[in-house]
Amino acid sequence: MLDSVTHSTFLSNTMVCDPLMSWTELFGTTEDVYPTCDHQTDSDSFWTSIHPEYWSKHNVCEWLQFCCDQYKLDANCISFSHFNINGLQLCNMTQEEFLDAAGICGEYLYFILQNIRTHGISFFTDVEETKPTNKDYLQSSHLWEFVRDLLLSPEENGGILEWEDRGQGIFRVVKSEALAKMWGQRKKNDRMTYEKLSRALRYYYKTGILERVDRRLVYKFGKNAHGWQENKI
DNA sequence: GACGATTTTCCTGTTT
DNA sequence: GAAACAGGAAAATCGT
Numbered sequence: 001m002l003d004s005v006t007h008s009t010f011l012s013n014t015m016v017c018d019p020l021m022s023w024t025e026l027f028g029t030t031e032d033v034y035p036t037c038d039h040q041t042d043s044d045s046f047w048t049s050i051h052p053e054y055w056s057k058h059n060v061c062e063w064l065q066f067c068c069d070q071y072k073l074d075a076n077c078i079s080f081s082h083f084n085i086n087g088l089q090l091c092n093m094t095q096e097e098f099l100d101a102a103g104i105c106g107e108y109l110y111f112i113l114q115n116i117r118t119h120g121i122s123f124f125t126d127v128e129e130t131k132p133t134n135k136d137y138l139q140s141s142h143l144w145e146f147v148r149d150l151l152l153s154p155e156e157n158g159g160i161l162e163w164e165d166r167g168q169g170i171f172r173v174v175k176s177e178a179l180a181k182m183w184g185q186r187k188k189n190d191r192m193t194y195e196k197l198s199r200a201l202r203y204y205y206k207t208g209i210l211e212r213v214d215r216r217l218v219y220k221f222g223k224n225a226h227g228w229q230e231n232k233i
Numbered sequence: 234g235a236c237g238a239t240t241t242t243c244c245t246g247t248t249t
Numbered sequence: 250g251a252a253a254c255a256g257g258a259a260a261a262t263c264g265t
Contacts, residue, residue: 141263143240176253189241195253200240202255216249216253 052117062100067109077103091117095158104190107158107182107195115153127173143200146173146183148221148228169221169228170213 023152055063060083068075083090085223090113098113099106150157151171160179173179176194184192200221204210208224221228 141239187240190240196241196243198254199242199256202241205255214254214256 009173010130022202052087052113054089055090057084060085060087060090064109067112068105074187077105077107081105099158104181105185107178108185111153121180143183143197144204144221144225145227146186147179147201147219148225150179150182151228164218169225171216171221173217 006207039203052063061080064073064078064080064083068078079101082097085093093101095110098110102109147161151163152162158175159177160173160175160182162174164172173194176198180192180194180197183197184190203208204222205212208222210225211222213220
């Protein structure tokens with residue numbers, strides 16, 4: 001049964017739907033047909049109580065809409081026709097397919113989805129208080145904390161960042177523009193570029209948050225950065 | 234409103 | 250030549 005939900009199923013949806021169709025054009029108003037929950041107030045209990053694989057088509061779309069609302073993402077960048085699929089199909093999407101479908105919001109949404117899938121938590125779930133959490137990832141106000149928290153979620157960060165030497169706090173920016181886009185989404189600034197982001201990172205050399213590493217796209221946490229050490233988080 | 238910290242924007246020059 | 254780095258300068262933003 002699971003085999004029936006395949007890559008081709010996902011692609012077939014893209015062929016029968018206009019990629020630019022809006023949410024309501026494609027799905028109508030969910031309130032009309034489907035019982036709804038108050039995702040704004042009961043978001044966590046709903047989205048984490050049911051594994052994404054068991055979401056209905058409308059759950060998938062409600063989740064997308066909810067994320068757009070919650071994180072102030074631009075829903076116009078999402079091709080909702082590509083998401084006329086159920087949860088199992090959603091989970092079977094490759095990262096590439098997901099990013100194609102979700103546009104510039106893709107990295108961010110993929111990160112959230114992987115969190116729910118693998119940990120059963122969403123960004124709005126309180127988890128262990130002693131280590132940086134996905135909640136912190138959303139709420140940390142500083143760039144270096146944003147970078148740190150992305151690094152602490154290696155399975156979900158979409159390969160944007162990776163450790164070169166975890167013990168030394170050395171990491172590499174793998175997808176520079178994707179990182180900039182993600183930071184831009186976070187700051188609601190669609191003009192963010194890696195050039196600007198890297199300038200902000202270089203200011204951290206002065207304050208000891210980062211230390212210079214003479215290699216391209218490689219940075220190192222400095223003595224004044226905290227929370228990145230494996231045994232101290 | 235002033236102030237400081239942080240980030241953004243723009244820039245020129247250098248390095249890889 | 251392109252991408253990334255380095256860092257000055259000024260402006261913007263935000264919290265206090």
